[in-house]
Amino acid sequence: MNDDTLAELARVLEARKGADPDSSYVAGLYHKGVDGIAKKVGEEATETVMAAKDGDPDALVHEVADLWFHSLVLLAQQGLGPEAVLAELRGRFGLSGLEEKARRGEGHQSDSSGE
Numbered sequence: 001m002n003d004d005t006l007a008e009l010a011r012v013l014e015a016r017k018g019a020d021p022d023s024s025y026v027a028g029l030y031h032k033g034v035d036g037i038a039k040k041v042g043e044e045a046t047e048t049v050m051a052a053k054d055g056d057p058d059a060l061v062h063e064v065a066d067l068w069f070h071s072l073v074l075l076a077q078q079g080l081g082p083e084a085v086l087a088e089l090r091g092r093f094g095l096s097g098l099e100e101k102a103r104r105g106e107g108h109q110s111d112s113s114g115e
Ligand SMILES: N=c1c2ncn([C@@H]3O[C@H](COP(=O)(O)OP(=O)(O)OP(=O)(O)O)[C@@H](O)[C@H]3O)c2ncn1[C@@H]1O[C@H](COP(=O)(O)O)[C@@H](O)[C@H]1O
Pocket: 009, 012, 016, 023, 024, 025, 026, 027, 065, 066, 069
């Protein structure tokens, strides 16, 4: 596995910001703006859920790759890169999900949804 894949893909996504939408799928996504890109992320998330529920590992990997890809395009469109998300995940190492949730509750006491 190449650990630089996300960074390399992010560089390609940056380079596509000046590309012709007719010759680049990514440029076409940028052309649709945040609403169009976010819609694709939502679709890919739904397809990921369906693949998981179907119990098809190959389809699940395919759909998660589509989800990650479109999420990276969304990040790029917002001026962010995968390093920001990786740093966020790294910062969570060693912190239990339940503990993090409790801390979040302390910071947002008006949130009574329990989620
Ligand atoms: N990793 C990807 C990648 N993953 C998925 N896709 C595209 O994402 C789309 C997936 O959406 P769907 O399954 O809904 O397929 P679709 O019906 O064709 O899509 P829509 O027309 O509905 O938007 C397909 O068109 C895939 O080809 C990707 N397109 C591009 N990349 C990377 O981005 C780079 C730049 O791409 P271009 O900008 O097209 O040169 C490529 O070299 C790749 O490295």
